[in-house]
Amino acid sequence: MERRTLIVLLGGIAALMVAMGIGRFAFTPILPMMIDHHLLSAAGAGYLASSNYLGYLIGAFVLTLVQVRSRSMLLFSGLIVCIATTWGMGLFHSLDAWLVLRFLSGLASAIVFVIASSIVLDRLSALQAGIFYGGVGAGILLTGLSVPLLARNSDWTEVWKGLGLISLILGLAAWYSLRERHIVTQTLSPSHDHAHHSSAFRRVLICLMISYGFEGLGYIVTGTYLVAFAKSVSNIPNIASISWILVGIAATPSCVGWSMLASRWGKKWTLTVAMLLQSIGIAIPVLIPSSTAVFAGAILFGVTFMGITTLSVAFAKDLYPKNNRKIIGLLTTFFGLGQIIGPLIGGLLISENGSYLTALIGAAFIVFLGALSLPLGIGRTDQQLKQAK
Numbered sequence: 482m483e484r485r486t487l488i489v490l491l492g493g494i495a496a497l498m499v500a501m502g503i504g505r506f507a508f509t510p511i512l513p514m515m516i517d518h519h520l521l522s523a524a525g526a527g528y529l530a531s532s533n534y535l536g537y538l539i540g541a542f543v544l545t546l547v548q549v550r551s552r553s554m555l556l557f558s559g560l561i562v563c564i565a566t567t568w569g570m571g572l573f574h575s576l577d578a579w580l581v582l583r584f585l586s587g588l589a590s591a592i593v594f595v596i597a598s599s600i601v602l603d604r605l606s607a608l609q610a611g612i613f614y615g616g617v618g619a620g621i622l623l624t625g626l627s628v629p630l631l632a633r634n635s636d637w638t639e640v641w642k643g644l645g646l647i648s649l650i651l652g653l654a655a656w657y658s659l660r661e662r663h664i665v666t667q668t669l670s671p672s673h674d675h676a677h678h679s680s681a682f683r684r685v686l687i688c689l690m691i692s693y694g695f696e697g698l699g700y701i702v703t704g705t706y707l708v709a710f711a712k713s714v715s716n717i718p719n720i721a722s723i724s725w726i727l728v729g730i731a732a733t734p735s736c737v738g739w740s741m742l743a744s745r746w747g748k749k750w751t752l753t754v755a756m757l758l759q760s761i762g763i764a765i766p767v768l769i770p771s772s773t774a775v776f777a778g779a780i781l782f783g784v785t786f787m788g789i790t791t792l793s794v795a796f797a798k799d800l801y802p803k804n805n806r807k808i809i810g811l812l813t814t815f816f817g818l819g820q821i822i823g824p825l826i827g828g829l830l831i832s833e834n835g836s837y838l839t840a841l842i843g844a845a846f847i848v849f850l851g852a853l854s855l856p857l858g859i860g861r862t863d864q865q866l867k868q869a870k
Contacts, residue, residue: 492658493601494616495651500593502620504563510628510725514637527828532580536587538817545810560652562589568645571638599806611736614791618732625726688858690815695851697819702827702844715772724779731783739788748796756852759785764845
């Protein structure tokens, strides 16, 4: 691997750790502490999660509409907001302030995800892209390890501030590595003529967006409540942190593995298998409530959720290689729409029923529907397009 490519890859990983692993997902292992301090109910946690995902949706959607003049400055702005909002969660003690901060964090994380992806994917092979998206898993692993260390005095505010400082270090490294002067965009070969197959391309893309939207709706319920649920079924000390660490450990190398499988099975079937496995992983802990089931669910969730993102983005990029940023933004918009709805419904179901069963089984069913929508919706269209190229 060339030195510049390595710098860009490491910078991209650091950016995803800040925006996704910490900015988006640190809320999950900190949530039980905030609930224990009677700062939030399950419904309140759902409002905060949905506020974050509303910001994510708006950020992704806006990027499909605007012309970006300086990717590096936009990336820098997104990283700064991610860092500031993570630190700020520990400064304020009201739901209204937290709603604003989580919204801004979601907005910034979408910008960082889309812009960093568009910069980094210009230089990487499919296998290297899997390593890049493993940055989300690495960030989750980092939060899982950091939260117990930062929470030694049971002070949730110090956890947010500590993660803010970690984000600052990683964010500076990311921006330095991904500044435009480091990037030499590869020249794309002339695009294939899609005019004769435009309806087929649209069909595949629409099915992919529907599937990815279902994934956003289903997976985020587990992504929000997994750790809190783990505490409700086991007396193992630090099971909340242990389960989240397992998610990170499983997620970090998963994107590479799924990319390798996709080269053999094709992206459609690999995505289908990944989503089926995830639906099983979401359902297992509530159907068999035990520490073992929680750990198994955490591993299956970690193994699949970023692999599904990697494969979905790569699939769309194969369809429209010249519209890299806009296609990623469009997919992320549908994903973000699902993410807004999921925590709201999940939080209300948990609060009303006093149980996680209905919310998590519903989430598993939604992901299952997303898995079926790919082979049933696309059919053999993807094979026909491949033969036509």
